[in-house]
Amino acid sequence: MKQRSLILCCLLFAVQLFAQNYQKTALGLKTKLQSIDVEVQFYSPSIVRVLKSPQGVAFKKESLSVNKKPQETKFTIQQKGDVVSMKSEKLKVDVDLKSGKISYYTLAGVALLKETESGATFTDFDDAGSKTYGINQLFTLDNDEAIYGLGQQQRGKLSLRDAKINMVQGNTDDYVPFLVSTKGYGLFWDNYSPTTFEDKPDSTSFKSEVGDCIDYYFMVGGNIDGSIAGMRELTGQAPMFPLWTFGYWQSKERYKSQNELVGVVSKYRELGVPIDGIIQDWQYWGNNYLWNAMDFLNPEFPNPKKMVDDIHDMNAHVIISIWNSFGPQTKQFREMQPKGMLLNFGTWPQSGLEAWPPNRDYPSGVQPYDPYNPEARDIYWRYLNKGLFSVGIDGWWMDSSEPDHLDFKPSDFDLKTYLGSFRKVRNAFPLMTVGGVSEHQRAASSDKRIFILTRSAFAGQQRYGANTWSGDVNSSWQSLRNQIPAGLNFSMSAIPYWNTDIGGFFAGAYKKGWGDGTKNPSFQELYVRWLQFGAFTPMMRSHGTDIPREIYNFGKKGETIYDAIAKTIDLRYSLLPYIYSTAWDITNSQSTMMRALVMDFNDKKVVEMNNEYLFGKSILVAPVVNAQYTPETIVKSNEETGWNKNNDANGAKAQAVTFTQAKSTKVYLPGGTVWYDFWTNEKIKGGQEIEKTTTIDEIPLYIKAGSIIPFGPQVQYAMEKKWDNLEIRVYPGTNGEFTLYEDENDNYNYEKGAFSTITFKWNDKAQTLTIAKRKGSFNGMLKNRIFNIVLVNKKKGTGATITSKFNKTIIYNGKAISVKL
The missing domain is CATH 2.60.40.1760 (glycosyl hydrolase (family 31))
Structure with a gap:
């Protein structure tokens, strides 16, 4: 009896112990x-x-x-x-x-x-x-599961299955350790x-x-969108960018005087080609020992306030290059160094002399700062505010925000930062430096929305008003092809704003025998196709070295390449109401602008598709990513070799090419819906690959059935005309809905409710479009307006040209109205 009681007690003790595990x-x-x-x-x-x-x-x-x-x-x-x-x-x-x-x-x-x-x-x-x-x-993971994200990689692939990726921030690779699965x-x-x-x-x-x-x-999340929404709930929501940031941006490495910079905007206005932004790259501060002084010390920029005012007077905006490192003769360096706020490792530039290769006998002494240190971030903003923000600069081009880490030594990771070793916090460098500028500017002013163009990113950076570009990529067809999955994986990493150097950055190989390279057909074709892709990214920005990128360098009106560039820029501007409303969908509903097809279609053929995507939720973009008129040139360069200007010194001139012949490319249209050819309005059933005729001025674009797309007026800059007379295209075949968003365009009043939305709903069975009662209001809001409704078919509303052939013209005063089409 005693033995049985002892066993029972032991069992009870064991159960209690296990229960308390x-x-x-x-x-x-x-x-x-x-x-x-x-x-x-x-x-x-x-x-x-x-x-x-x-x-x-x-x-x-x-x-x-x-x-x-x-x-x-x-x-x-x-x-x-x-x-x-x-x-x-x-x-x-x-x-x-x-x-x-x-x-x-x-x-x-x-x-x-x-x-x-x-x-x-x-x-x-x-x-x-x-x-x-x-x-x-x-x-x-399940064998049939697909995963995406982890930031931007230049692998040329979309799915992350069977991949091994060493995630250390670099010039063209931006790592975000977040992935999404097709399992939701x-x-x-x-x-x-x-x-x-x-x-x-x-x-x-x-x-x-x-x-x-x-x-x-x-x-x-239930799906990829829901999972991205969860990540933004966790790490911060994406704010609205100003409307003007969605227009066309011109840049190059680099404008060497304020007269040149202002002159570019003036020339665009003279030609009647739309432009909203111009970018000033490096060395407005002078020599490399003054690297990133955040001040106009170069005598070619004698009156920066007048420069900015001249650009603003032409209804354009300017952002300027700032870095995350400082030369030894700058005030910032001299203030930070005694406080241990600099990281002593090799970074760009390596020489104090502007020459290639770097002259190591005259080291630049440039060092990155420690953005993990809150006092260092304070100092950074104080000089930025005094030297640049105070003269009216509209935004920041934060270059080398990884930062550049040249001549790497393992011991560099042992360097102490404010938060421990550099090794411990390495990949969060861009988050901290971008966040430092964003938080300080927002504290200083709410009149102007923060806009930061930056070369690197980390998880949570979407909350700081930053658009990341894909770094100093090559000017090559393979590089162009790589940008599509790079941008899509980056977008699926919960950071919705991304762009790329249109034309590729290093383009010296195309100058051989062609002067400045702009008349080389091989570069012309690549540039136009890259521009057409760039028109369907969150920021349309032309930039690069070696070859100038302004439209007038490629010819004049009436010439094929010039006209193709102008047509593409005009198309971007006609889509601004759609793009700006999509941006609101990002801020308000955690959506994504560049959408891998797997996000919207249950179609096994799109699981690894890396050459097509949706722009917003209605427009399928299939960029032309192979040379059709010229031989495909293989170009390989990097941050080291790309700056060697001797590479483009000689070479035979290639034969001239005419771009008038029609070509063709294959496009896959996902199943489960009907598609409309944007250019012809031809109606095509999804779930099949088609052969699409292309010309140099058009890429394949398809609109999903059930889409409602607003088209804006022809303008020279984003805010030139109010949206008082919009064309509303309805693509029938299934029910659809679209919400038009408007606000004051460039302040934070929208956070206080100063905005309006108008929801359009299409009932396909009844062939009726309902325009809901306008919700909300803001200063300057249109009380009355005209909507020109087009029910898209083979005969009406073709292509990007705003047409006068409307089904219905509606005068809208903010009250609900239904239109039978």
């Missing part, structure tokens, strides 16, 4: 699994955070990317055998107390993502004298050190060089 918390649970402390926290019903660390080792982690505080979330917790299950109203999380594996499910029990058994590892690591760990976490979830690996992502048949892993803990977030 985890601790319920206000956010989730804590437990110890295989010598690892684990905490699972609900940040919302659809977002879960997982923290892991070696048992008993204390750590403190404050995320640089995540600005969401965990919200009170109702959840249940239940144990069955070795598995503890937590359920919110959106997902179920299972923690296996025996194997340590964490698994994620829909409420219906569909498996979304699983860790592998014993998938977390910690390896002792001495990080510049601080004891920490190398960390690794393995997951198991997102995964954010919250670590800033050099990280290797690897997808293999048996596991998918994130392995970071240093980390006091494993820290990742799982979010269920």
